[in-house]
Amino acid sequence: MAASVTSTLSTLPTPSSTAPRATHDARWVRWTLTTIALLFLGFFLVLPLVAVFAEALRHGLRAYLASFSDPDALASIKLTLLTAAIAVPANLVFGISAAWLIAKFNFRGKSVLTTLIDLPFAVSPVISGLIYVLVFGLQGWFGGWLIEHNLKVIFAVPGIVLATTFVTFPIIARELIPLMQAQGSDEEYAAITLGANGWQTFWRVTLPNIKWGLLYGVILCNARAMGEFGAVSVVSGHIRGETNTMPLHVEILYNEYNFVAAFAVASLLALLAIVTLVLKSLVEWRHARSRA
Amino acid sequence: MSSVRAPRSILPGFGLSLGFTLTYLSLIVLIPLAAAFIKTAGMSWADFVSAVASPRVLASYRLSFGASLAAGLVNAAFGLLVAWVLVRYSFPGRRVVDALVDLPFALPTAVAGIALTAIYAKNGWVGQWLEPAGIKVAYTQLGVFVALTFIGLPFVVRTLQPVLQELEPELEEASACLGANRWQTITRVILPELLPALLTGFALAFARALGEYGSVVFISGNMPMRTEITPLLIMTKLEQYDYHGATAIAVVLLIASFSTLLLINLLQKWSRRFHRV
Numbered sequence: 001m002a003a004s005v006t007s008t009l010s011t012l013p014t015p016s017s018t019a020p021r022a023t024h025d026a027r028w029v030r031w032t033l034t035t036i037a038l039l040f041l042g043f044f045l046v047l048p049l050v051a052v053f054a055e056a057l058r059h060g061l062r063a064y065l066a067s068f069s070d071p072d073a074l075a076s077i078k079l080t081l082l083t084a085a086i087a088v089p090a091n092l093v094f095g096i097s098a099a100w101l102i103a104k105f106n107f108r109g110k111s112v113l114t115t116l117i118d119l120p121f122a123v124s125p126v127i128s129g130l131i132y133v134l135v136f137g138l139q140g141w142f143g144g145w146l147i148e149h150n151l152k153v154i155f156a157v158p159g160i161v162l163a164t165t166f167v168t169f170p171i172i173a174r175e176l177i178p179l180m181q182a183q184g185s186d187e188e189y190a191a192i193t194l195g196a197n198g199w200q201t202f203w204r205v206t207l208p209n210i211k212w213g214l215l216y217g218v219i220l221c222n223a224r225a226m227g228e229f230g231a232v233s234v235v236s237g238h239i240r241g242e243t244n245t246m247p248l249h250v251e252i253l254y255n256e257y258n259f260v261a262a263f264a265v266a267s268l269l270a271l272l273a274i275v276t277l278v279l280k281s282l283v284e285w286r287h288a289r290s291r292a
Numbered sequence: 293m294s295s296v297r298a299p300r301s302i303l304p305g306f307g308l309s310l311g312f313t314l315t316y317l318s319l320i321v322l323i324p325l326a327a328a329f330i331k332t333a334g335m336s337w338a339d340f341v342s343a344v345a346s347p348r349v350l351a352s353y354r355l356s357f358g359a360s361l362a363a364g365l366v367n368a369a370f371g372l373l374v375a376w377v378l379v380r381y382s383f384p385g386r387r388v389v390d391a392l393v394d395l396p397f398a399l400p401t402a403v404a405g406i407a408l409t410a411i412y413a414k415n416g417w418v419g420q421w422l423e424p425a426g427i428k429v430a431y432t433q434l435g436v437f438v439a440l441t442f443i444g445l446p447f448v449v450r451t452l453q454p455v456l457q458e459l460e461p462e463l464e465e466a467s468a469c470l471g472a473n474r475w476q477t478i479t480r481v482i483l484p485e486l487l488p489a490l491l492t493g494f495a496l497a498f499a500r501a502l503g504e505y506g507s508v509v510f511i512s513g514n515m516p517m518r519t520e521i522t523p524l525l526i527m528t529k530l531e532q533y534d535y536h537g538a539t540a541i542a543v544v545l546l547i548a549s550f551s552t553l554l555l556i557n558l559l560q561k562w563s564r565r566f567h568r569v
Contacts, residue, residue, distance in 0.1 A: 135324050
């Protein structure tokens with residue numbers, strides 16, 4: 001009770017003041033609004049998440065674990081990991097290149113380029129798959145050429161990787177561009193003036209500055225890459241054990257009324273989502289602290 | 293692109309990053325997207341109209357646009373509330389709730405789809421209470437709306453949060469000093485400040501909902517004329533090897549999405565001007 005004297009400049013409401021400040025909401029308003037918001041989120045977010053695990057464990061832990069001994073399920077996990085392992089690094093290199101270009105230089109058409117990078121976000125997943133069918137499919141632009149050379153893109157792994165790359169295309173670039181723009185180029189100018197070459201400047205000055213944003217982008221990109229459904233569904237051909245990613249395998253099992261197995265595979269993807277959210281919060285927290 | 297001049301900067305890498313960025317962008321995005329428009333340009337006008345304006349396709353537009361609009365509006369209202377509560381109030385577990393808002397971004401759409409179906413089916417956690425009241429959600433248009441609301445939830449919250457955080461408390465203090473009550477301050481001072489961000493968030497949620505596929509197909513039941521969304525119709529045409537029909541509908545959907553994107557860009561320009569004044 002010693003700290004009864006509070007600075008008049010302090011904007012924090014003191015616990016002792018009973019009269020509500022004009023710029024703060026009354027207690028019952030706070031309570032009501034918070035309750036409604038939490039109920040809405042609980043209903044729309046928490047319930048579906050819990051339902052995945054509840055349905056997966058409906059017939060006990062043994063039935064749950066048995067779902068993963070299915071070789072097709074394992075193949076789908078492998079394919080999903082492979083797809084993300086190609087699509088994420090490809091978009092990472094692109095994201096860095098695009099952010100360097102847009103944040104460090106002024107040139108005509110820059111705003112058009114920024115808008116074009118965002119385009120895949122505005123395209124329906126189904127259309128993202130369709131456009132690759134039009135280019136590489138049997139009747140597509142390169143369809144004949146691909147058959148002559150005995151190559152398969154559509155209904156095969158390359159198509160799945162391409163569609164995934166398209167869907168996750170802007171994610172890393174969108175994280176890096178505003179970050180690098182906000183940081184400016186002063187440190188890079190200093191490095192160059194002191195005799196560093198371009199790559200040294202990038203590795204020792206730029207990269208340490210953007211590492212949290214970069215990590216953040218990679219985490220989000222990876223989650224989307226592993227979970228993409230619509231686009232991959234169009235180009236995959238649904239061949240069990242060969243071109244089925246995890247989300248597609250969930251669909252097949254679900255449509256066969258094999259609900260426990262479907263939700264078991266889905267629970268892995270839900271875990272991935274939870275891990276993504278945790279990592280994302282940690283990165284945000286570290287980033288906020290490193291700036292403070 | 294020949295009009296691009298090398299800028300006067302001592303930083304290296306302009307040519308390399310420009311070359312790589314444009315090549316990658318063209319190969320992955322621009323050329324495949326152009327394929328859809330070129331394919332459609334090869335159709336006769338009559339074929340195009342019969343593909344994009346048949347009764348079944350029109351019914352799918354009505355559902356897709358209507359449900360996306362409704363979901364966007366619900367998200368605008370509740371997103372504003374959630375953002376306000378997260379920024380202005382403190383309560384135990386606030387950071388967990390804040391992180392959870394991004395769940396629809398992180399949870400694969402197919403997983404969201406089967407989970408929502410399980411909840412709202414007639415023996416599900418919520419469905420068993422709604423069904424006796426005569427409300428059917430799973431396999432109806434209401435189900436489409438529920439899935440699209442789930443998908444669009446983070447957009448409004450995430451566009452509003454930074455704006456709310458930057459809102460100067462002096463504005464509210466001035467308003468209170470000048471004799472406004474809390475309700476007047478909120479409706480006449482705070483809401484107008486938030487409007488551009490609110491509209492942007494709504495447009496983003498709407499655009500996302502328009503193209504959404506994975507979370508909807510499980511809960512909608514996919515009945516032609518009634519619960520068939522436009523992206524599903526594209527999928528159906530593709531499975532029937534009707535590439536022209538699928539592409540024509542895709543072009544209509546793309547034009548709608550790009551118009552929304554353009555609108556969002558204009559909104560953001562407007563809001564920047566709004567904030568500078």
